Amino acid sequence: MNSINVFLSETSLQHVAAIHPPSIGGPEKVKSFILLVLQGALLTNERRMQRKMTDTDECGLCGNDNETLEHALRDCVLANLVWKGVFGL
Numbered sequence: 001m002n003s004i005n006v007f008l009s010e011t012s013l014q015h016v017a018a019i020h021p022p023s024i025g026g027p028e029k030v031k032s033f034i035l036l037v038l039q040g041a042l043l044t045n046e047r048r049m050q051r052k053m054t055d056t057d058e059c060g061l062c063g064n065d066n067e068t069l070e071h072a073l074r075d076c077v078l079a080n081l082v083w084k085g086v087f088g089l
């Protein structure tokens with residue numbers, strides 16, 4: 001399963017996939033982050049542990065759960081505070 005499907009419908013994914021990367025606005029770091037998420041390539045601690053790059057898959061922010069893409073973007077309590085601060089969600 002592509003993890004991004006948890007957040008977006010198939011129609012939305014097709015629309016986003018049709019956007020040429022240079023049309024994404026904002027600072028380079030934001031563009032890079034968005035592209036990594038869309039490509040399913042964000043290096044979470046779960047993936048780092050699978051690649052033996054770390055010895056823990058815990059979230060670096062809250063210390064709970066294993067840090068999957070879903071946790072990093074949606075489920076992490078501290079990440080949610082950032083989303084609320086940035087977007088008022």
Ligand SMILES: [Zn+2]
Pocket residue numbers: 059060061062063064071075076077078079
């Ligand atoms: Zn967390």
